[in-house]
Amino acid sequence: MTATDARSPEAYAREFQATIDADQRIEPRDWMPEAYRKTLIRQIAQHAHSEIIGMQPEGTWITRAPSLRRKAILLAKVQDEAGHGMYLYAAAETLGVDREELTELLVSARQKYSSIFNYPALSYADVGVIGWLVDGAAICNQVPLCRCSYGPYARAMVRICKEESFHQRQGFELLLAMCHGTAAQREMVQESVNRWWWPSLMMFGPADGDSPNTQQSMEWGIKRHTNDELRQRFVDMSVPQAEALGITLPDPDLRWNAERGAHDFGEPDWSEFQAVITGAGPANAQRLAHRRRAHENGAWVREAARAYADKRAKAVSA
Numbered sequence: 001m002t003a004t005d006a007r008s009p010e011a012y013a014r015e016f017q018a019t020i021d022a023d024q025r026i027e028p029r030d031w032m033p034e035a036y037r038k039t040l041i042r043q044i045a046q047h048a049h050s051e052i053i054g055m056q057p058e059g060t061w062i063t064r065a066p067s068l069r070r071k072a073i074l075l076a077k078v079q080d081e082a083g084h085g086m087y088l089y090a091a092a093e094t095l096g097v098d099r100e101e102l103t104e105l106l107v108s109a110r111q112k113y114s115s116i117f118n119y120p121a122l123s124y125a126d127v128g129v130i131g132w133l134v135d136g137a138a139i140c141n142q143v144p145l146c147r148c149s150y151g152p153y154a155r156a157m158v159r160i161c162k163e164e165s166f167h168q169r170q171g172f173e174l175l176l177a178m179c180h181g182t183a184a185q186r187e188m189v190q191e192s193v194n195r196w197w198w199p200s201l202m203m204f205g206p207a208d209g210d211s212p213n214t215q216q217s218m219e220w221g222i223k224r225h226t227n228d229e230l231r232q233r234f235v236d237m238s239v240p241q242a243e244a245l246g247i248t249l250p251d252p253d254l255r256w257n258a259e260r261g262a263h264d265f266g267e268p269d270w271s272e273f274q275a276v277i278t279g280a281g282p283a284n285a286q287r288l289a290h291r292r293r294a295h296e297n298g299a300w301v302r303e304a305a306r307a308y309a310d311k312r313a314k315a316v317s318a
């Protein structure tokens with residue numbers, strides 16, 4: 001909307017709503033309600049922070065990978081997560097915030113990142129389980145985001161989802177190798193699954209009745225499914241995969257419900273979820289301290305990039 005624009009604010013709001021109703025994309029140049037913009041910044045920034053912080057649990061295993069092949073796979077995966085963070089920060093920047101501002105909000109703990117990355121990766125089986133379950137949950141949650149109403153976010157998600165599929169496959173392949181290995185390796189996988197199963201279910205967010213943002217985000221076409229719908233999809237997808245691996249999922253209430261055509265399953269410990277998202281998870285302090293340190297260590301790179309950009313700008317204007 002410009003000063004010379006003849007259209008009224010109501011006309012812009014109608015145009016926005018018509019675009020949403022027609023299931024078309026809102027682009028950065030389009031008018032959008034302030035609350036829509038804020039919701040997108042919140043979600044995309046949290047998502048970007050998750051990809052960046054998410055490099056840490058698996059990253060600790062790069063130097064201890066059991067073979068050159070495993071190391072090359074893990075390096076590629078962790079680098080992909082950094083790339084996802086970059087696409088997402090770039091998508092957020094189209095909404096009028098800058099990456100420096102968002103990084104500041106992350107390192108000062110004023111913006112969230114996914115609960116799942118506040119758990120430690122304790123064994124090499126965790127690398128496989130993170131790929132299988134965490135990337136698996138990420139795919140379930142993110143494939144619908146490829147149809148998000150905001151163009152730059154939706155387009156970023158297309159590439160991210162392709163890479164997440166590779167991540168999930170590499171995790172499953174590693175677990176399959178371990179499950180066909182020694183009894184000790186199988187035990188290592190089971191122990192890891194026991195630790196990661198519930199936190200993976202929590203990745204989808206609070207139960208629908210306790211999710212303040214879902215309804216509005218669905219009306220705007222940002223979210224396409226509720227948290228519980230996606231959690232159910234993830235459980236249904238994971239059960240046969242666990243059977244193929246020959247491991248059990250640590251939920252005594254998990255069983256097929258023929259009437260619903262879906263699995264019944266137990267309730268995650270929501271008090272643990274609340275503790276983790278408010279900073280009291282097992283690795284919150286460690287994750288943020290590491291990110292802060294990396295940011296400070298990168299100051300000289302940002303300074304050099306700024307000096308180079310200034311020099312080029314001067315050369316162009318001369």
Ligand code: FAQ
Nearest residue numbers: 047050054113114115138202203204205211212213214277
């Ligand atoms: N962790 O009303 P809702 C990955 C917060 S990327 C922390 O339901 P919403 C790739 C929520 O922000 C994983 N906080 O919220 C990878 C809100 O707080 P706020 C990240 C959570 O936004 C793999 C409050 O609770 N993926 O894994 C969580 O409608 C392997 C109320 O919740 C994305 O970010 C949580 N789990 O729905 C990388 C996907 N859940 O902001 C490395 C995009 C909820 O009001 C290795 N995001 N909260 O203070 C989304 O789809 C949504 O934002 C949800 C939450 C579904 C996460």
